[in-house]
Amino acid sequence: MSLPFALLKTKRGSARGNQPLPYAGMRAEVYTDVVKRILPLLLLPFLVCLWGFGQGAPRADNPSSSAAVLRPGELTQEVRCAANPEQSYALYLPKNYTASRRWPIVYAFDPAAHGRVPLDLMRDAAEKYGYILIGSNNSRNGPWKLEREAAQAIVLDAHARLAIDDRRSYFAGFSGGARVAASVAQLCQCAAGVLLNGAGFPQGSPPSHEATFPVFAAVGTYDFNYAEMVHLDAKLQELGYPNFMREFEGPHQWAPASVMEEAFAWFRLEAMKDAHEPRDDAFAVAQATEAGKRARSLEQSGDLYAAWKEYRQAAATFSGLTDSAWLRARAETLEKEKTVREGAKREEREFEEQRQFTADIYEGMAALEQNSENRSEVRLQVQQQILMLHGSTEHEKHVEKLRVLKRALADVFVQAMQTGERRLEAKDAAHAQDYFQLACDAQPDSLWALSDLAIAKAQDGNRKGALETLRRAREKTKNFVRFSEWLKEEPAFASWQNTADFRALLVDPAAHQ
DSSP: OOOOOGGTTTTTTTTTTHHHSSSOOOOHHHHHHHHHHHHHOOOHHHHEEEEEEETTTTSSHHHHHHHHHTTTEEEEEEEEEETTTTTTEEEEEEEOOOTTTTTEEEEETTTTOHHHHHHHHHHHEEEEEEEEEEEESSSSOOTTTTHHHHHHHHHHHHHHHHHHHEEEEEEEETTTHHHHHHHHHHSSSSSEEEEEEEEOOOOSSOOOTTSSSOOOEEEEEEETTTTHHHHHHHHHHTOOEEEEEEEESSSSSSHHHHHHHHHHHHHHHHHHHTSSSSOHHHHHHHHHHHHHEEEEEEEHHOOHHHHHHHHHHHHHHTTSSSOHHHHHHHHHHHHSSHHHHHHHHHHHHHHHHHHHHHHHHHHHHHHHHHTTTTTHHHHHHHHHHHHHHHHHHOOOOOOOHHHHHHHHHHHHHHHHHHHHHHHHHOOOOOHHHHHHHHHHHHHTTTTHHHHHHHHHHHHTOOHHHHHHHHHHHHHHHHHHHHHHHHHHHOOGGGGGSSSHHHHHHHGGGGGGO
């Protein structure tokens, strides 16, 4: 799960300074306690200001003048909120945007406060289908009071500046940001749809009959949350949510642009069903034709389980819009096939195998947190287990087994990082190093793990170890400018600014090649 350093740097003023933040997601069980604390804080102010869509929500007297400084057809990386300049967002307006009509809008939440990242992936679809895009530059994994403030700020500012169709407000998020998007949609009961990428609803607030809305879910085939998303898909069907799930080749990350286009097209179809957009029969027929082609292609490849899922969700999508009887009939026929029934069982076996691969490692990590007398022995044992898992992933040739191993290894990586983060927040840098090192063992190329390990070593007084770790991080970075900026801004390294060793880190090795 190695990531460009440009995607890891957070804003100033965080509790631990300018350190890289996780681009991996918050696990559901970790999020549960957070939600119990955030919902009471979130509910009242959102009911006052966000839930007022179309009922007195503040708007600019002249939306066209307030948007005059904005550039339709161009992605603006930072728009500061007028009422709270500390809050900002990335913005994309379609090329033909005018204030003379109301436009659907997507509010996006990235777990590392990079509002531009999802917008870069969504902009082609937004242009094609006519959506305004807003990505918060403040919402991120961490203190969840920030999520409430960020969501409030961007919604209010968007309504003050832009011409928004309140019937078509969508929320999108990746990882911890997906859980935020789901929570906001549950609370406001105003969402025309939600795009959940790499994570679902928080455990403390699962989907229910009381607040249903269309859900488009996207997940990578190697995502450690894959099982969660499959089970969410089944639960949403049970509860009667309009829902669609698209998997893509990849790990825990934002879905590619092709999936974003599919999501926006699906939202448009759902809007037609809800009479929030005029019917477009030609569009519905074209989309149904494409869905049928995808399903038949899977069927012809021999993957009947995947084909069955494709036919089934296509039949639900196009019901009431165009002829979908043939899609439903094919799904019902395939459902009787033995290979389809076995496909579901095989999928559950994979989920159980993932749990088995990680169980002993998690038990060891828990023992480390208890700070037992044999801590060194436990740490070594956990390290060996992780290295064996990593080695298995490197050498496995069987596609299905490799898929499980990659999910398990990513799961271990995130668990180690989140535990290390907690220890560092508790000012326990000595023990935080153990977890960050375990994360490095799981993902040796991870800049997130290397940077946090360097910070922990610095805070623990291990200057030599921190500098060596930073040299390793410098070798991995693909954006040296951002890396050097972070080095100069990170408080943990402030006392070294004028040393020769530190200044050497600020020299781009590529400049001497």
